[in-house]
Every structure is written in C-alpha cells, then in structure tokens.
Amino acid sequence: MSSADIWPSDKIQSLFGVQHPIIQAGMVWTSGWKLCVATARTGCLGMIGAGSMKPDLLREHINDARNALAEGTPFAVNIPLLRGDVKELVQVCLDEHIKIVFTSAGNPALFTETFKKSGAIVVHVVPTAKLAKKCEERGVDAVVCEGTEAGGHNGVDEIPTFVLVPQVRDAVQIPVIAAGGIADGRGIAAALALGADGVQIGTRFAATQEASSHVRFKQAIVEAGETDTVLSLKNIGPTRMIKSPFALKCAEFEHRCASTEETRELLSQKRERAGMFEGNWEEGQFEAGMGVGLINDIPTVEQMVNRLLEEYHIAQMRIAGQQG
C-alpha cells in the first residue's frame, strides 16, 4: 500500500509537501534543528520552535537544519507571538525564506499578511472554533486546533480535543490539524475520524532521543501517568505541566489567589529553561500534555514514527471491523 492510500485526506500532504499528515510541534527548549531534521527524514513535517531562541540562535538552527536535509526538504518554524522580540524572529524567517510558519499565542492578524506576501504558508494555533473562523478570514492557510489536553500554553476555555476538532471542522473550509492528547496511532485515527486533515503532536515527540530537552525531562514524561499533569498559571496564561515541585508551588499560589504580579515574579526565574533544558526537577517547569500516560519510552524519532504508523493502521482496521 502506498503512503497516499492510508490517509483519508491529502490536504496537509499537498499543502506542506510531506508524505504523512503528522506534524512535530514547535516546543520551547525541546524542538531544535536535530528534532526537526529527524522528523523531516521520516516524511512528517519537522518544526523548529523559536519560542526559546534569540533571533541569532534561530538563524543558526535554520541553517543547521538546511545543511542536514536534502535540498528542498520542507520544514517549519513556530513563532509564539507573545515574544517581546517577535518582530526580530519574524525578520529572521523572512531573511531565511522560511516557507512554512506556525504562529501561536497571539493575534493571527499580526503577521499573516507579511508572511503571505513573502510566499510563506501560514498556520495559526487556536483553542476555539471562533478563533479558527477569524484565522480563515485573515487568510491563514490552515489551523491547528489544540485541546486542553495539550502540553504547554493552553486556551482559557479548556475545550478538549474531542469536542473542539469537529466544531472547528464545521466552522472552516481550510485544512484542520488536531492537537492535544495525541500520543499514539489510535489518537491519530480518532482525530482524522473527527474531521481533522492532520495532527500536530508535541509531548510524544518531546520524549525522543533527538529532542533537545534534558534527559530528566524525557524521563519525567515516561514516569508520569494519566493524573500527573496539571493546567496551572491560569491567571497569567494557562499552561499544562507535569506535577513537579514547581507546579505544586504554582497550585499553592492559585489556591491563595496570589496576584498576577506575584505569579509573574515566580515565573521570572527562567523556570522553563531550568526544567526542560537543564533538568532541574526541584525548581524547573516541565511542560507536557495529558498523553504522558501513554508514553513509556524514549525511542528515536524514526522508531517512534514507524510505531505511530503501525498503530494507526491497526486502529483503521479495527474501525473497518477487520480486527478485535
């Protein structure tokens, strides 16, 4: 069976020029050029996460990815729009002629036109069908609809993937990419059945050999079970993380209704870097989704993607009534 035959839609494959409609998410301190390259080599879309990079470092990662990949292999860059130096990050992407940009955590109206004028494909991450519609009106090429199961920054309305995807599907004509809680091939089959054209996967990719994050973070994902993440920091920006000592401190702040300033002060000590990049279990922040309960190892990206495809195939057969 050719790879084209296994997917119900080819919208994502033709939009990005990839073999599989599986996207490795942009993730702070986690998705550097090595993860992006390893993913791109499997026929999925790899992505460099600019959220934790200074502009010059982003440029380096883009060049390293280009040098490692065969000419013309597609890959993307994720830019969280809340970054103070967002204009400089955007400029790096324009200078480097990045062809696929995923924007998140902000207003899609901000840079879509600029990127479109440069010839880039623009995808925006949304937590509601209402915002998906707005993205479509603004000329965005596809949306990632991210449910509350997802690791990292999250929508305030806490809509789960299972009800978000079909509502976004009904609201827009542009391709829909499901995200949040997809950690194996069964999740991919379910997302496509709900109407998505593709999936974006974060936490499962974070626990791979090639992720740039600290091994302690990868181990924490493996050790965590279904009840071991929490949606925290709700007063300044809901973020799903593993229940580490820092997460418990955030919960305590929330419990006593600490002020926004106090919470920001708690965060100002570079918690994301300390956790995900330096592996400091006591002080750091470890962003991960509820799918941690489905993750039990730290394989290479190639091994993991092969497994996703196998599991997806089995799930499809099951739905078709050909097995168990």
Ligand SMILES: Cc1cc2nc3c(=O)[nH]c(=O)nc-3n(C[C@H](O)[C@H](O)[C@H](O)COP(=O)(O)O)c2cc1C
């Ligand atoms: C460690 C980590 C860091 C993340 N950082 C970012 C980021 O910088 N920008 C962004 O748009 N989303 C970020 N996310 C969200 C992912 O892009 C993705 O949408 C999400 O992980 C999907 O849900 P899943 O974790 O259940 O697979 C992050 C997620 C994780 C787990």
